[in-house]
Amino acid sequence: MVSTPLLYCITFNIIIQDIVPKENPDNDNPLPLSKGKEHLNSAINPKRHQHAEKRGATLSLDDYVNGIKSGNRTVLSRAITLIESTKTEHRDLAQKIIEQYLPATGHAVRVGITGVPGVGKSTFIETLGNHIIDRGRRLAVLAIDPSSTRSKGSILGDKTRMETLARSDHAFIRPSPTSGALGGIARTTRETIYLCEAAGYDTIFIETVGVGQSETAVHSMVDFFLLLMLAGAGDELQGIKRGIMEMADAIAINKADETEQKALQQAVGEYQRALHLYPESESGWQPRVTTCSALTSDGITEIWELIMEYVELTKKNGYFDSKRKRQAKYWMYDTIKNRLENHFFGHPKIKQLTPAMEKKVLNGELTSFRAAQQLLDQYFNTIQNKP
């Protein structure tokens, strides 16, 4: 019998050698961009056509590094596709690209924007995005959405709702990978942030639908977390969980243009009271409630000023940096956990044994603990014999 720590070592060795989580099965061959993705990207950013002739060629590490540094969005897009790949060699190359840039990353302001479908996230990003680009910023917009809530219509909606951004030379829009588990999408998004920063984007917006688990992941990779809400509907109705409100650094009540003043003020009061129920954050920042219209731009300048105020305060009191460090540590452990889990559940032997074990647990023939123990024993024995 091999001791448990040794088994973990063996497992981990195997994992770092050649195990790639199968989160994005659609992305097996990312070197030439897959048809579906390319169609989507070029639809959102027509400028990509300019580089169409280079698309098929294999790029070297230097090509990637120089291309990204010079702000070539086609090369950036292809590097992100490497990150999203399930192939070890692609992901290794992606890591090498990121490592080349690591000292130069981290300078961007990272903002998470969440809210239920239809609240106006994409319209808001278009309006705020143009506002900050006019002030000299460069913006990358990423999306996290592992759920099936993101219909084709909603992705096409992004195309029209972020029309000016999509045409801007100072913006880069990357839709969420179309498939895959949250763990995988979160990892790729985090690495994509690094690449976008290396490409000179000083502001990163991450859009996520505020109904599931993805906010926790987004919260752990951004500096500022903005929750978009509507007035006149209770939060249960809006599908927003309490935990998400707790994470918010600001709540913006959108669609103020079509909301009665009284309802708007009432909503502001309610959310302010709700936010005050949470313990004061160590950031020294008191979460704010504000109103805006993504359609008419009312209140948008104020929201950007608020975000800048937060950044200034937390940079001064050290919270900004300490939060970034905590996030980096979190992602190290999260990556290990994810890879171990993927390796375990993706192992053919485990795949074969699990249904029967589950049945035994459901029939009361085995306790959950015993079943787990037996599966783990089988797993460790197998990988020990076949490293």
Ligand SMILES: Nc1nc2c(ncn2[C@@H]2O[C@H](COP(=O)(O)OP(=O)(O)OP(=O)(O)O)[C@@H](O)[C@H]2O)c(=O)[nH]1
């Ligand atoms: N009146 C008004 N309509 C708005 C405002 N912001 C967004 N809308 C409209 O609300 C609808 C949904 O907007 P989106 O920006 O697509 O919403 P979303 O939250 O990104 O939606 P998903 O991506 O599907 O989750 C669109 O018809 C927008 O035109 C606003 O401030 N006022």
Ligand SMILES: [Mg+2]
């Ligand atoms: Mg949207």
